Amino acid sequence: MSAYLELSQVGKTFTRGAASTEVLRDVSLDIAKGEYISIIGHSGCGKSTLLNIVAGLTRATTGGVILDGREVNTPGPDRAVVFQNHSLLPWLTVYDNVRLAVDKVFAGTRSRAERHDWTLHNLDLVQMTHATQKRPGEISGGMKQRVGIARALAMEPKVLLLDEPFGALDALTRAHLQDSVMQIHATLGNTILMITHDVDEAVLLSDRIVMMTNGPSAYVGEVLEVGLPRPRRRLELVSDATYIKAREAVLKFLHERHRYVEAA
Amino acid sequence: MSVTALQTPLQPPLQPPSREAGGSAVRPAAGAGAPRPARWPGIVRAVAVTVVPPLLMVLLLGLFWELLCSGPGATLPPPSRIWADSKDLILDPFFVAGPQDIGLGWRVLVSLQRVAVGFGLAAVAGIALGAVVGQSVWAMRALDPLFQVLRTVPPLAWLPIALAAFRDSNPSAIFVIFITAIWPIIINTAVGIRNIPQDYRNVAQVLRLNPLEFFWKIMLPSAAPYIFTGLRIGIGLSWLAIVAAEMLTGGVGIGFFIWDAWNSSRLPDIIVALAYIGIVGFVLDRLVAGVGSIVTHGTQAA
Numbered sequence: 001m002s003a004y005l006e007l008s009q010v011g012k013t014f015t016r017g018a019a020s021t022e023v024l025r026d027v028s029l030d031i032a033k034g035e036y037i038s039i040i041g042h043s044g045c046g047k048s049t050l051l052n053i054v055a056g057l058t059r060a061t062t063g064g065v066i067l068d069g070r071e072v073n074t075p076g077p078d079r080a081v082v083f084q085n086h087s088l089l090p091w092l093t094v095y096d097n098v099r100l101a102v103d104k105v106f107a108g109t110r111s112r113a114e115r116h117d118w119t120l121h122n123l124d125l126v127q128m129t130h131a132t133q134k135r136p137g138e139i140s141g142g143m144k145q146r147v148g149i150a151r152a153l154a155m156e157p158k159v160l161l162l163d164e165p166f167g168a169l170d171a172l173t174r175a176h177l178q179d180s181v182m183q184i185h186a187t188l189g190n191t192i193l194m195i196t197h198d199v200d201e202a203v204l205l206s207d208r209i210v211m212m213t214n215g216p217s218a219y220v221g222e223v224l225e226v227g228l229p230r231p232r233r234r235l236e237l238v239s240d241a242t243y244i245k246a247r248e249a250v251l252k253f254l255h256e257r258h259r260y261v262e263a264a
Numbered sequence: 265m266s267v268t269a270l271q272t273p274l275q276p277p278l279q280p281p282s283r284e285a286g287g288s289a290v291r292p293a294a295g296a297g298a299p300r301p302a303r304w305p306g307i308v309r310a311v312a313v314t315v316v317p318p319l320l321m322v323l324l325l326g327l328f329w330e331l332l333c334s335g336p337g338a339t340l341p342p343p344s345r346i347w348a349d350s351k352d353l354i355l356d357p358f359f360v361a362g363p364q365d366i367g368l369g370w371r372v373l374v375s376l377q378r379v380a381v382g383f384g385l386a387a388v389a390g391i392a393l394g395a396v397v398g399q400s401v402w403a404m405r406a407l408d409p410l411f412q413v414l415r416t417v418p419p420l421a422w423l424p425i426a427l428a429a430f431r432d433s434n435p436s437a438i439f440v441i442f443i444t445a446i447w448p449i450i451i452n453t454a455v456g457i458r459n460i461p462q463d464y465r466n467v468a469q470v471l472r473l474n475p476l477e478f479f480w481k482i483m484l485p486s487a488a489p490y491i492f493t494g495l496r497i498g499i500g501l502s503w504l505a506i507v508a509a510e511m512l513t514g515g516v517g518i519g520f521f522i523w524d525a526w527n528s529s530r531l532p533d534i535i536v537a538l539a540y541i542g543i544v545g546f547v548l549d550r551l552v553a554g555v556g557s558i559v560t561h562g563t564q565a566a
Contacts, residue, residue: 057466075469087463091485100481104471155471 003030004191005054005159009063012049022217023049026063029210029220031159034189038202040250041212042258047195050212051163054193055081068158077105080152084164086144088136088151095132098122098151105155122154123147125184142173146180153184162194166201175234178205186231199254203246204232211253221258224249346532353536368518368540375506375517376544378434382441383502387495390446394453394494395483404454415447419505423512433513437506444505445498449491456490457483492556499552503545 007029013022023046031037039047052058054065056075065072072079080101088097099119106115123129126146136144145165152160162181166174178201185192185205196202202209206226213221226246228237237243326343333342341349352359357369396403397411422443426436464486468478484491510519518537525533 057469076472081470083463087467101471
């Protein structure tokens with residue numbers, strides 16, 4: 001298996017004056033093209049920092065990230081991020097939020113009409129064509145997140161980075177969106193790196209689950225292969241032996257071996 | 265027992281989506297629910313409630329003023345004498361009877377023209393400088409102390425320097441407007457830009473927006489509410505400064521009219537001019553506030 005996205009010995013130390021905190025240590029990870037990887041861990045374990053490093057929004061102190069044979073250390077549309085709080089621009093309509101990204105990425109390569117079609121196509125992928133002229137303030141939290149996903153997909157990224165994308169949503173909306181993401185992954189075959197703290201979400205969506213130890217100086221504690229065939233159906237999995245075993249393994253890691261210590 | 269137990273836990277999870285949808289769902293319901301016949305009296309009532317109290321107060325103050333200044337030793341004219349002496353100024357703002365004998369409307373327009381140029385320049389320069397100061401920590405460190413000192417200089421203190429530099433009264437008056445209005449615009453713009461959420465900056469970085477695109481697509485809309493606060497303070501200060509500046513520089517403006525009326529002891533004319541200045545200042549303030557609320561519509565509804 002050749003690595004499409006390679007994290008090699010990534011470490012991050014935040015320095016503030018004389019005090020320095022090591023957040024991540026020696027995080028190495030090989031991700032194949034089309035793979036869906038989840039990173040799970042307790043809050044404060046540096047998983048968001050790790051995602052920001054891959055996105056290029058934060059620079060690694062040691063190590064580096066290689067995507068498709070090239071080192072990346074600045075942000076760019078080849079690593080589109082779906083932010084936890086959607087990060088849509090409130091003064092633009094749903095359409096314009098996606099169109100801004102499309103215009104920026106495909107300015108030189110596609111005509112105006114093609115960019116318009118591409119914007120609508122991506123809004124269609126997340127079932128948001130009914131609200132193209134609404135502003136983010138006028139649609140629900142789940143819809144905002146759908147638009148956020150559409151914006152990221154519209155950049156045709158090499159890897160899609162999801163930063164706890166469903167964390168702020170209620171359970172029903174979250175399930176809907178998870179199904180949408182699975183559908184999109186099945187259709188487009190994107191490489192996806194997702195941060196989550198939801199065990200069920202990780203097992204349901206991922207090919208592999210990367211479990212982080214508690215910080216400071218968090219590292220990759222264990223990587224679990226989820227051997228469930230796709231397409232996966234939420235209801236059928238509830239009683240599936242492999243699903244239950246995977247779920248149990250993650251729960252044990254998080255709550256037995258690396259229990260969250262409030263003081264840490 | 266079982267009914268209450270069922271209802272209470274159900275409510276919290278239902279609330280967030282209903283609150284989100286509230287903005288669009290409530291409006292038509294309210295419009296349809298309002299009974300049609302009750303609508304007209306409602307508007308009349310709303311107008312009466314806002315117009316009648318200040319109108320009564322003006323009448324009351326006018327009466328008090330009339331009584332106060334009707335005595336033989338009064339130094340200021342009562343409203344009745346203002347009406348008698350300056351009726352032409354009040355009734356026709358746009359008469360032209362000679363090169364220096366024109367309606368107050370024309371004079372206000374001349375002053376407004378100066379304010380438009382000075383304030384327009386201040387808005388462009390102020391937003392640009394504010395953007396630099398808000399965006400760059402080093403620019404802020406270097407420039408903020410300068411701004412804080414210079415903004416306390418009273419507008420008229422700049423006038424001699426402006427006269428010396430421009431050697432003409434009109435550009436000097438415009439410069440005074442500019443220098444008066446620019447500080448609140450710079451400072452508010454800088455605060456607005458410093459308060460741009462990190463999320464928007466991240467989006468801009470991922471999209472690789474260049475500095476110019478970032479300025480137009482993220483900075484300006486995001487900081488617009490702050491910028492308009494600065495513009496509103498700025499226009500108020502400009503209007504304050506133009507009258508004072510024109511008193512000294514001369515010309516046709518409303519400020520010079522007051523000075524001229526004072527020199528020829530036409531006190532009633534001065535009082536009419538004060539009313540003009542007050543009303544125009546009020547309209548200017550409303551105008552900028554109105555434009556601001558149209559432009560920033562939706563900006564805060566994240």
